[in-house]
Amino acid sequence: MARLIEAVGFGLVTASILALAAVAVSLQVSVTNFINFAYGDFLTFGAYIAWTTAQHGVNIFLAVLLGGVATGLLGIAANVFIFRPFMRRRVRTVTLLIAGVGLSFIVQNGITLIWSTEPVRFNVTLGNSFNIGPLVFTPGDLLMIGAAVGLLALLHVMLSYTRFGKSLRATSNNIDLAQACGIDSDRVITITWFLAGLLTAVAGVGLVLQEGTLDPTTGFVELFIIFGAVILGGIGKPYGAMLGALVVGVLTEVSGMYVNSAYKTSIAFAVVIILLLFRPQGLFAGSSKTS
Amino acid sequence: MLFFFTDLLVLGCINAIMVVGLNLHYGYAGLLNFAFYMYVAIGAYIAAVTTMGSPTFPGVTYIFGWTLPWWVGLILGGLVAAAVSVVIFAFTVRRLRSDYLAIVTVSAAFIMLNVVNSFTPLFDGGTGLFNVPPITGNLSISSEGYSLVMLAVTAVILALFVWVSQRIFRSPFGRLLRGIREDEAVTTAFGHASWRPQLWIFVIGSFMAGIAGGLFVLYISAWNPGAFLPIESFFLLSSLIIGGSGNYWGAMLGAFVVIEGLAELSRYSPTFGNPADAGAIRAIVIGVALILVLRYRPEGLIPERWLRWYRVGAGNVVRRFPALRRNVP
Numbered sequence: 001m002a003r004l005i006e007a008v009g010f011g012l013v014t015a016s017i018l019a020l021a022a023v024a025v026s027l028q029v030s031v032t033n034f035i036n037f038a039y040g041d042f043l044t045f046g047a048y049i050a051w052t053t054a055q056h057g058v059n060i061f062l063a064v065l066l067g068g069v070a071t072g073l074l075g076i077a078a079n080v081f082i083f084r085p086f087m088r089r090r091v092r093t094v095t096l097l098i099a100g101v102g103l104s105f106i107v108q109n110g111i112t113l114i115w116s117t118e119p120v121r122f123n124v125t126l127g128n129s130f131n132i133g134p135l136v137f138t139p140g141d142l143l144m145i146g147a148a149v150g151l152l153a154l155l156h157v158m159l160s161y162t163r164f165g166k167s168l169r170a171t172s173n174n175i176d177l178a179q180a181c182g183i184d185s186d187r188v189i190t191i192t193w194f195l196a197g198l199l200t201a202v203a204g205v206g207l208v209l210q211e212g213t214l215d216p217t218t219g220f221v222e223l224f225i226i227f228g229a230v231i232l233g234g235i236g237k238p239y240g241a242m243l244g245a246l247v248v249g250v251l252t253e254v255s256g257m258y259v260n261s262a263y264k265t266s267i268a269f270a271v272v273i274i275l276l277l278f279r280p281q282g283l284f285a286g287s288s289k290t291s
Numbered sequence: 292m293l294f295f296f297t298d299l300l301v302l303g304c305i306n307a308i309m310v311v312g313l314n315l316h317y318g319y320a321g322l323l324n325f326a327f328y329m330y331v332a333i334g335a336y337i338a339a340v341t342t343m344g345s346p347t348f349p350g351v352t353y354i355f356g357w358t359l360p361w362w363v364g365l366i367l368g369g370l371v372a373a374a375v376s377v378v379i380f381a382f383t384v385r386r387l388r389s390d391y392l393a394i395v396t397v398s399a400a401f402i403m404l405n406v407v408n409s410f411t412p413l414f415d416g417g418t419g420l421f422n423v424p425p426i427t428g429n430l431s432i433s434s435e436g437y438s439l440v441m442l443a444v445t446a447v448i449l450a451l452f453v454w455v456s457q458r459i460f461r462s463p464f465g466r467l468l469r470g471i472r473e474d475e476a477v478t479t480a481f482g483h484a485s486w487r488p489q490l491w492i493f494v495i496g497s498f499m500a501g502i503a504g505g506l507f508v509l510y511i512s513a514w515n516p517g518a519f520l521p522i523e524s525f526f527l528l529s530s531l532i533i534g535g536s537g538n539y540w541g542a543m544l545g546a547f548v549v550i551e552g553l554a555e556l557s558r559y560s561p562t563f564g565n566p567a568d569a570g571a572i573r574a575i576v577i578g579v580a581l582i583l584v585l586r587y588r589p590e591g592l593i594p595e596r597w598l599r600w601y602r603v604g605a606g607n608v609v610r611r612f613p614a615l616r617r618n619v620p
Contacts, residue, residue, distance in 0.1 A: 035390045082582060091589075094323055094389050098532060099585050101325075101525050105578030109571035224401065227394045262409035269398040269405075276395050277382060 002134060007254045009135035013210060015249025016148030021203035021222070022229035022241040023152060024196040028075075030172040030236035031185075031192045034093050037100035038078065039200065040223030041107035044216060046071035046201020047208045048115055051122045060124050064205050068198040075197030076190055078103055084186075104220065111216045119215040122208045144206045151199065152242060159238070168192060172236065221265070225252070228272030234282030247283065248272070297438040299551060304445035305507050307546035310531050311452050311539050312499030317528065318536035318595070319456075319465060320492045321472030322384060325393040326400035327500055327527055332519035333375055334368035334501025335508040336407075336414050339423045341367050342509075346415075353415045361426040365505040372501025373494045380493045385486050400521050408516045419515020423508050441510045448506065449543075452499050456539045459492070468492055469537075522574070526550060529581045535591025544593055549577060 025039055050067030054060050082103055086096055129138040159165040170178040171185045179185050207222060208214045229248045233240025252268040259267055275283075309331055316322045342364035345356035359367070383395050408417045425437055426444065459465045470478040471485045478485055508514045530549035535541020553573045584591060 035394075037393075085586060094321075095585055095589065097323070097390055097393060098528065099582055102529070102578040102581035102585070105525070105529075105574045105581070109574040109578070112571040113568055113575075221401065224394055224398050228398075231391065231394070260409070263405065266402045266405040269402045273395050273398050273402075276391055277386060280387060280391055 003257060004254065005134045006136055007257045008250055009137060011250030011253035012135075012246075013137075013141045013144055013249075014253055015246045016145045017203050017206040017210065018226060018229050018249045019242045019245035020148050020151060020199045020206065021226045022233065022245045023155065023238045024199035024203065025226055025230045026233065026236060026238045026241035027155075027168075027192055027199075028196040029230070030238065031168065031175070031189050032083065032087065033236070034083075034096040035100070035227065035230075035235075036078075036083075036103075037097060037223070038103035038107055039100075039226070040219035040221070041104050041111065042071050042074060042197055043200045043204035043207070043219035043222065044111055044214070045074060045107060045204075045219075046197070047122070047204035047214050047218065048111060050201065050205045051120060051208070051214060052115075054122075054124075064202055067205060068201040071201035071204075072194035072197035074107070075193035075200075079190060079193040084189075108216055108220060115216065117216055119213040121212060122214050123212055124209055140209055144209070147202065147206070151202065155195075155199075155238070164188070164191065225268045225272060228268070228275060231272075232275050232279065232283050237282070240282055244283065248275075294435045294438060297435065297442050301438055301441045301445055301510055303547045303551040304442065304449045305503050305510070306527075306530075306550045307543045308445070308449050308452055308499055308503040308506070309527055310534070310542040310546040310550075311449070311456055312496040312503065313527050313531050314536060314539060314542040315456060315459070315492050315496035315499070317531060318538065318542065319459065319472070320468045320489055322489060322493060323389045323393055324396055324493075324496075324524075325528070326396035326521065326524050327496075328519050328521070328524040329396075329400045329403055330372040330376060330497040330500035331504035331507070331523075332403070332407075332514075333372045334365075334504030335514045335518070336368075336420070336504075337371045337501070338364040338368035338505030339420045339508045339514055340414065343420065343423050351415050351418070352412050353420060354413060361424070361509055365502060365509070368505035369498045369501035372504070373498040376493055376497030377490070380490050384489065384493065397521055397524075400519075400524065404516055404519065404521070414514075417516055419513060419517075420508075421513040423512040423514070425512065426509050438510075441506070445506055445510075448502060452502075453539050453543070455495070459495075460539075464488055464491070526574075526577065529577050532591060533577075533580055533584045535593035535595065537595030538591070538593050541591050541593035541595075545591075549580070553577065 021039075021043060025036070028039075029035060046067040048067075049070045050060075050063045053066050054063040058066070082099055083096065086099055124140060129136055129141075131137075159169065167178070167183045167185075167188045168191075170181065170183055171188045175185050178188075204219060208218065211218075225248060229244040230241050231244070232247060233242065233244030248268070248271060251271050252264070255267045255271070256264045309327070312330075313324065313327045316324045316327065338361075340353050340355040341357045341359045342361050343356070344358045346352055357364075379396070379399065383392055383399075387395060407414055410416065414420060425432075427437060427440060432440070459468075467478060467483055467488050471483070471489065475485050527550075530545035531542055532545075533549050534543070534545025553576060
C-alpha cells in the first residue's frame with residue numbers, strides 16, 4: 001500500500017509534465033482543428049536547446065525559458081511556412097496529418113544532424129529527496145509540479161480574462177464568425193503556436209530531467225502518450241487535457257508497479273488505446289470540438 | 292557491380308510489394324494506416340521461425356522452430372499478418388476517425404516493438420533472429436547468384452500483386468471502395484455496408500505486407516526489432532504519396548525512387564562529420580519532398596487514373612463539379 005501511494009506521487013510528477021504538453025497540443029488543436037504529428041519533435045527540440053544553453057553555464061531556469069522561446073518560434077515557422085498554406089486551401093485533415101509527419105522527419109533528423117543520435121545526460125540536482133506525508137519527492141519534482149500548476153493557472157487567467165483569451169476562444173469556437181467580428185484570427189493562431197511551443201519545451205525539459213537522458217526520438221515516443229491525455233480530456237479542450245494528463249500519468253505509474261518495468265511504455269500505450277477505443281469522445285463528454 | 296544492381300533491385304521489389312499493399316489501404320480505400328510496417332514485421336518473424344528449425348545457438352530462444360519449406364513459411368507469414376489485421380480492423384478502423392486511427396495504430400506498433408524487444412521467448416528479443424536459411428536450401432550458391440534467384444522470385448510476386456491490384460481497381464469492388472473513400476454516406480445510402488469491402492481490402496493489403504516481410508527475411512537472413520521502427524511505416528506512406536496514391540504505378544515509382552533511390556544516393560553522398568548523418572539527410576529530403584508534393588501536386592507524381600467510362604459517363608458530372616474530383620490525397 002505504501003508503494004502504491006508512492007507510485008501515485010510519481011504519477012503526479014508524470015502527470016504535471018504530461019499536462020503541460022497536453023494543454024499545449026490541445027490549445028493548438030482548438031484553434032487549428034488538426035493534430036500536429038511533429039509535436040513530439042518540438043518537445044525534443046526545446047529540451048535540446050535548454051540542455052545546450054545549460055551546458056554553456058546558463059542558469060537552468062533561463063535555459064528552460066530560452067528553450068521555450070526557441071520552440072515557440074519553431075512553432076510559428078511551422079505554421080507560417082507549412083500549415084497555414086494548407087489551411088487556407090481548406091484541405092482534408094488527413095493531408096495536414098501527413099504534412100505533420102513530413103515536418104516531424106525534418107525536425108527530428110535536423111536534431112540528429114546537430115546533436116547526433118548519441119543520448120545525452122541531462123541532470124539537475126537541486127537537493128535531496130524528502131517525504132511529504134507518505135509521498136517521496138525531490139525538490140525538482142516539486143518544482144515541476146509547481147511550474148505546471150503555475151503555468152496552467154496563468155494560462156487559465158489569460159484564457160478567461162484577457163482580450164487575447166477571448167479572441168482565442170472565439171477563434172476556437174468558429175473561425176469564420178470570429179473573423180467576421182474583426183478578430184485577426186491569423187494573429188491569434190500564430191500566438192497560439194508560440195504559446196504551445198513554449199509550454200511544450202517546458203514539458204520537454206521536465207520529461208528529460210525525470211528520465212535523465214535525452215535523444216532525438218525522446219519526444220516522438222512521448223507524443224502518443226500526450227495524445228492519449230489530450231483525447232481523454234476531449235480534444236481541443238485545454239481544461240479537459242489537464243484532467244486527462246492526470247488520469248494517464250497516475251494510471252501508467254501505478255500500473256507500472258504491477259507489471260515488469262520493461263513493459264512500462266507498453267502499459268502507457270495500452271492505456272491510450274483502450275481509452276481511445278472506449279471513450280473516443282473523452283472522459284468528460286459534453287460537446288467535443290473537432291469531428 | 293552486378294551484385295550491386297541485383298541487390299538494389301531485390302530490395303526495390305520488396306519495398307514495392309509493401310507500397311503496393313499500402314496503396315490498397317490508403318490509395319484505394321482511404322484507410323490511413325500509420326503502422327503498416329507492423330504487418331511486414333509479423334510476416335518476417337513468422338516466415339523466419341517456421342523455416343529455420345529449432346534454436347541452435349546458446350541463449351537464443353524463439354517459438355515454433357519448424358522446418359517448413361520456405362514458400363509455406365512465406366504464405367504462413369502473410370496469413371498471420373492478415374489474421375492480425377482482421378483483429379486490428381475489428382477494434383479500430385470501424386470505430387475511429389482518421390487522426391485517432393493514426394494514433395492508435397502507431398501506439399499498437401510501439402507496443403509490438405516493446406513486447407518483442409522485452410519478451411525473449413517469442414522472437415529472441417532485441418538480438419533478433421539470424422541464420423534464416425536461404426530459399427535455395429543446401430545448394431551452394433554465391434551471394435550474387437542468390438540475389439539473382441531472389442530477384443526472380445520477388446519480381447514474380449510483385450507482378451502478381453500488381454495484377455491483383457489492377458483487377459481490384461477495375462472491378463465493381465474497387466469502384467465501391469473509391470466511393471466509400473470519397474463519401475461514405477453516399478455509398479451507404481445506396482445500400483452498401485461500407486465495412487465489408489474495407490475489411491477485405493485491409494486484409495489483402497496486410498497479406499501483401501506479410502509476404503513482403505517474409506521475402507525480406509529470406510533475403511537478408513536476419514531480423515530484429517531495429518528493422519521495424521515506426522518510422523519505416525512513415526517512409527512507406529511518404530513514398531506512396533510522393534509516387535501517387537491510388538495508382539500502383541505511382542506506388543512502385545515511390546518505392547523505387549523514394550526509398551531505394553534516396554537510400555543509395557545518401558550512401559554515396561559526401562559525408563561531413565558523422566556517417567550516420569546520411570540517414571538523417573535522407574529523412575529530411577523525404578520530409579521536404581512529402582510536404583512539397585502535398586502542397587503543389589497532391590495527387591502525386593503519377594496520379595490515380597480515371598477509367599474511360601468515367602469520362603464518357605460520369606465524366607461530365609465530374610467536369611461540371613470539380614469538387615467531385617479527388618484533388619487532395
